[in-house]
Amino acid sequence: xxxxxxxxxxxxxxxxxxxxIKVDSPKKPNPIIFADFDVSFGGAEYxxxxxxxxxxxxxxxxxxxxxxIRGFGSYTSEYVLLTPMTPFPVFRKNETIVDYGLLYGxxxxxxxxxxxxxxxxxxxxxxxxxxxxxxxxxxxxxLTGIPYxxxxxxxxxxxxxxxxxxWLIPVTKQKVAFGRSFGFKLSGTISxxxxxxxxxxxxxxxxxxx
Numbered sequence: 001x002x003x004x005x006x007x008x009x010x011x012x013x014x015x016x017x018x019x020x021i022k023v024d025s026p027k028k029p030n031p032i033i034f035a036d037f038d039v040s041f042g043g044a045e046y047x048x049x050x051x052x053x054x055x056x057x058x059x060x061x062x063x064x065x066x067x068x069i070r071g072f073g074s075y076t077s078e079y080v081l082l083t084p085m086t087p088f089p090v091f092r093k094n095e096t097i098v099d100y101g102l103l104y105g106x107x108x109x110x111x112x113x114x115x116x117x118x119x120x121x122x123x124x125x126x127x128x129x130x131x132x133x134x135x136x137x138x139x140x141x142x143l144t145g146i147p148y149x150x151x152x153x154x155x156x157x158x159x160x161x162x163x164x165x166x167w168l169i170p171v172t173k174q175k176v177a178f179g180r181s182f183g184f185k186l187s188g189t190i191s192x193x194x195x196x197x198x199x200x201x202x203x204x205x206x207x208x209x210x
Contacts, residue, residue, distance in 0.1 A: 029209040029210070030177040030206045030209060030210060031057070031206065032057070032058035032059075032205075032206055032207065032208060032209060033055070033056070033057045033058075033205055033206060034055075034056055034181065034203050034204065034205025034206060034207050035053070035054065035055045035056075035203060035204055035205055036053070036054055036056075036153075036181065036183075036185075036201045036202060036203030036204075037051075037052070037053050037201065037202055037203070038050075038051065038052050038053075038185045038187075038199045038200060038201035038202070039051055039199050039200060040052070040185065040187065040197035040198055040199025040200075041197060041198065041199060042072070042188070042195060042196050042197025042198060042199075043074070043195065043196065043197075044072060044074045044095060044097065044193065044194060044195035044196075045074060045094065045095060046074035046075060046076050046094050046095070047074060047075070048072060048073045048074030048075055048094075048095075048195075049072070049073060049197075050070060050071060050072035050073070050187075050195070050197040050199065051070070051071055052068060052069065052070035052071065052185075052187065053068065053069055053070075054066050054067065054068035054069075055067050055068075056107075058107050062106045062107055062108055063104070063106065063107075064104070064105045064106060064107040064116055064118060065102075065103070065104050066101075066102070066103040066104075066105070066118055066120075066149070067101070067102055067103075068099075068100075068101050068102075068103065068147070068149075069098070069099070069100050069101075070098070070099050070101070070147075070187065071096070071097070071098045072096070072097045072098075072195045072197060073093055073095070073096045073097075074093070074094045074095050074195075075092065075093055075094055076092050076094045092129070092136075093129070094128065094129055095126070095127060095128040095129070095193070096125075096126075096127040096128075097124060097125075097126055097127075097189070097193045097195055098124065098125045099122040099123070099124045099125075099145065099147055099189050100122060100123045100124075101120055101121065101122035101123075101147035101189075102120050102121060102122070103118040103119060103120035103147055103148075103149060104118060104119070104120055105117050105118025105119065105149070106118075107151075109207075109208050111157050112154060112155050112156055112157035113152070113153070113154055113155075114151070114152070114153045114155075114207065114208070115150075115151070115152055116149070116150070116151045116153075117148075117149070117150050117151075118148065118149045118151075119146060119147065119148040119149075120146070120147055121144065121145075121146065121147070122144065122145050122146070122147040122189055122191075123142070123143075123144060124142070124143040124144065124145050124189060124191055124193055125140070125141075125142060125143075126140065126141045126142075126143055126192065126193040127139065127140045128140075128193075141192070141193075143191050143192050143193055144191065145189040145190055145191025145192075145193070146189065146190040146191065147187070147188070147189045148187065148188060148189070148190070149185060149186070149187045150185070150186040150187075151183060151184070151185050151186075151201070152183050152184045153181045153182070153183035153201070153203065153207065154181060154182050154183055155179055155180065155181040155182075155203075155207040155208070156179045156207075158175075158210065159175035159176060159177055159210045160175050160176075160179065161173070161174070161175055161176070162176050162178055162179065177206040177208075177210040178204070178205065178206055179204075179205075179206075179207065180202070180203065180204055181201075181202070181203035181204070181205075181207050182200070182201070182202060182203075183200070183201045183203070184198070184199070184200060184201065185198070185199055185200070185201045186198050187199075
């Protein structure tokens, strides 16, 4: 009888003990998705400046897909004579290249740093000046090309409270995966309207799985 009573007490205790244990389900990691804006300097037929924006999504381990829009303008320097002995330099826009690209590539993350390389296909609007005699005529062509990018980004290693106003004022109570990034971007297109530029980039998003 005592054996059955002890067995019953043990069974009831073990059942309630298991029910009282709180099992935390594993948290689903955040997706890796971010947007960035960049300003760059480079060259096409002539030297010029470029700006761009993109949205990227990383999946599996290292696969990266990016949608981007970039604009590049090159300039030539000339001069006009204010007087027969006084030349005055002026800059004339020589060409404008705008590409709308979809790229696929690889991205590797190490702590708070990442490196990525991508290429794809782009629709390009190409505007340029054609000189005929002493006059310039504006031409425009619609092209396709191969866009490419190499990126190095720096971002936070661990979750932190998001801060606004130049990282001074925290605006979230909890530590979050969302944050800023800073980096360098080499980009361009391979087409009839070739260009290549190097610049700095600024981003927002979740840059790794935390």
